[in-house]
Amino acid sequence: MNQELIELAIERGRLIERISNQRQLLARELQPLGDALQTADRATATVRTGTTYVKQHPEIVALGIAVLIVVKPARVWRWSKRGYFAWRAFGTLRRQLTDLGLLAGQRP
Known part of the structure; x- marks a missing residue:
């Protein structure tokens, strides 16, 4: 029984490391999309600021x-x-x- 727990802990560690590697890969792959979305967010914020200004004046x-x-x-x-x-x-x-x-x- 003790050996099974050790094997499960080892497998769990491998899975956690695999998940970590996949997250890092995904973050690298999605970086251009994140940059584009950040630019779109800035443009949207600018338009909203302008709209608010026009409504106030x-x-x-x-x-x-x-x-x-x-x-x-x-x-x-x-x-x-x-x-x-x-x-x-x-x-x-x-x-x-x-x-x-x-x-x-x-x-x-």
């Missing part, structure tokens, strides 16, 4: 829009139409992808 956005309208009203109108149509196309595409089950949404 809407007068700056309104002033910028007013200046654009005064300086180039035709250009603002043209880009507004393009933005509206892009927004509608995005909504339609998203709705179709949801209907096909390719996008998580509220529909079954």
Whole structure:
């Protein structure tokens, strides 16, 4: 019985070492993915910070829009139409992808 416990302890040690080696290999292999995700996290944080700032200071956005309208009203109108149509196309595409089950949404 004592010999079995010794063998089990030895096998356990080997397995623990094998697991440790696998974890180290996995960490090395996933390092590029971790770097890419860290960059994406920084970009997301920057966008959120900017969004928060704009929400707290809407007068700056309104002033910028007013200046654009005064300086180039035709250009603002043209880009507004393009933005509206892009927004509608995005909504339609998203709705179709949801209907096909390719996008998580509220529909079954």
